[in-house]
Amino acid sequence: MTDLSERRAFADALARDAGALGLEFQRQLGTLAIESKGPQDFVTEADRAVERLIREAIGKKFPDDAVLGEEYGASDGTSGFVWVIDPIDGTANFIAGLPLWCVSIACFVEGRSVVGAIHAPVIGDTYTAAAGGGTTLNGAAVTARAVNDFRQGSIGVGFPGGEAGADSARRVLAFCQSVIDSGGVFVRPGSGALLLADVAAGRLIAGVEPHMNAWDCLAGLLMIEEAGGRIEPYDGGTILQHGARIIASGAPLFDTVRPLATEAFDG
């Protein structure tokens, strides 16, 4: 087994274990302490407990790897591999009792994401990818949609809560207007990681968000590339610290969606 297939299998199993723990918390929502980090920006004990489970498993299996997680930050390693994790992506959905949330785990080395696993426990979907090894949804290979017209599917959009959310939402609104003008439709799933995974799986024809953090996007971006889609190239030297702008789609649509998103986001 190569190093990547071992890490892929590990991430796959770990995302499912972590998702099962998250689901236990969601089933007891009434007793869960919810803290507000800002407007529309929440964190719960579930986010922290799930991240601790993931970090402990990585520490046992790959003790020389580094970890970057949303809730507990960065810990150093010596191998060059960095695990980048969002224990619960879609926390606003999670605390509302909605099904669209997931665990996202990526493994990053030499400026690239090389392994990704995303698990949505309520829905029961697990997506995985490895560099050079394709993308799967529930064990079956998937490909991004090969359409070149906005009228042939839905485009996923996102913007965060918190203080930065309002400005981001204004830019996304401008993008949505141009999607509508082109005969398209859009959805805001409320989980950036699932949005990207669903572009990889061909369920959405494109996905855009003015900014995502590394833990939101690194697994999903690899999935899109490995499913034959296109992503706006990211800076491997800065994405862990600063995140990236996200524009992604099936390959034929990319040269249409990218200028529209760029215009809306820069405006």
Ligand code: IPD
């Ligand atoms: C957020 C969600 C949201 C996206 C934001 C993320 P969280 O993550 O993925 O859909 O628009 O950019 O920060 O806070 O639920 O982990």
Ligand code: CA
């Ligand atoms: Ca997130």
Ligand code: CA
């Ligand atoms: Ca999160």
